[in-house]
Amino acid sequence: MADKVIYAMYDDDDVLKDGAKKLVAKGVKVSEVFSPFPIHGIDPIIGIKNTRLGIMAFLYAITGTMLATIAMRYFMIEDWPMNVGGKPNNTYLQNMLAFIPVTFEFTVMCAAHGMALTYFLKNKTLPGLPAQNPDPRTTDDRFVMELRLSENSNFTVEELNELLKTTGYVELDQKEVN
């Protein structure tokens, strides 16, 4: 379905935030904001749900803990029992303490890498993928607010433009998308 998208560009994040507040109060749905850095407090204004990345981090971490435990048990106890510093080496539990640092590091590594990859995948920003932002300047010093006509069926393009004018943008752009 063809859709019209309006991009309003700002040169200050606070101006954008105030503008978004004003628009949302009038019942406009702001579908996305592009910014070079996270704008504090924009999420609740434009109605973005809390991220579930933390839950994923926990799952990745648990995976890391399990992998580390299984691997170390196999390497050090089962396959080729190692005797380091005369420590008892016939069970994993007796050597537990020695394995904790590795377990910890592997847990952190899995959580960190898993989170980073999830973040890239979710935002479709893996290296090599086409850029998602409408204007390259949003990676520099500009802030863009995106309104979709399909999500704002109560308004016409003219009405939206009229509303946007009160928010103090520096540039306005429109695009037809599929």
Next chain:
Amino acid sequence: MEFKVTKNANILTIVLMVVGLLFTAIGIAVEAGHDHGHHLGTRLAGNLLIDSFFFFGIGLGSLFFLALQYATETGWYATVKRVIEAVAGYLPVGIILMTVSLLYITLADGAHLYLWMDAKKVAEDELMQGKSVYLNKGFFWIRTLVYFATYYIFWKGFRKRSLLEDAEGGTTIHFTNYKKGALFLVFFAVFSSTSAWDWIMSIDVHWFSTLFGWYVFAGMWCTTMVVLVTTTLYLKKKGYLPNVNESHIHDLGKWTFATSFLWSYLWFSQFMLIWYANIPEEVTYYMTRIKDFNFMYFGMFLINFAFPMILLMSRDAKRHAGVLTFVGAIILFGHWVDVYIMIMAGSMGEAAYIGFMEIGLLLTVLGLFIKVVLTNLTKAPLSVVNHPFLDESIHHDI
């Protein structure tokens, strides 16, 4: 808003102290009758040290936390600043209790706690003779008094300037605090380690661990954060601190969570290195603990580590008053047990147990601590007015 101590809180502190003293008296009577009162002196001295040090640590931790906020020019804490100050205000009382305990121990020639204070024992022990340049009564007291004087002077200055800031405003005081806060941290970095060696590590006089000071400090800090968050929640519940929002509670919760990890990390680092190297003179420390305090020692580690980890991990839990108070109460006791083992394992050894005297003195000093903190809260308005970051703190949102 001025804080008023409620009647119930007053009754509670009095009941705690009366019951505590009663229990202590029973404990002394029981111990005096047991084994011809052989352990009475050691046990009493140990208990005095445990409780005076544990609560002194909370006051000191709070002073450290305040200095940390000053030195880092933090903004968020401005609305809870008076709570931090009220807890840090226990410091003078803590110093008095510490002095009394240490004086008692010194006059009793170490009371089997500080063996190096006992000339007879030192004469027949080569290791103690080697350490006697550092560990002797005179130098010990010089160091102790220097610690106390430094902490007290900084505390007085912080408090004075904090009240002055309310009256005068401006940023001059803020920058003075910034410098003094950083200076305090420099002193504290050294003193937190050396005081832990002097007061606690020297109980196990043959043993040493360079990490010990940080371990004691981390425990102290964690306890402090628990006290700060519960005091804030208490005041909030009573309708004070209107500017403290969920984010402040969340931040204090995060500190509790983080410092309990710091403590666990240091506990484990010390334990694992000694376990791995397996050098006789180092492992003796843990042999006592594993042999005589097995359940309590590892149980204490487990609750101080696992409880906050599991229960405080989620964001919602760190904002939930009930969860924070519950976890706080548990790990507060857990850290008391930590201090108990630190002091009792090296002095009483297998004869140590938690009885009337331990509970009694804990309750007595707890009652005194609550009383002093609540009284301190009444002495100044609960909201600062001219802190440069007050506005930021009021709008704190995470």
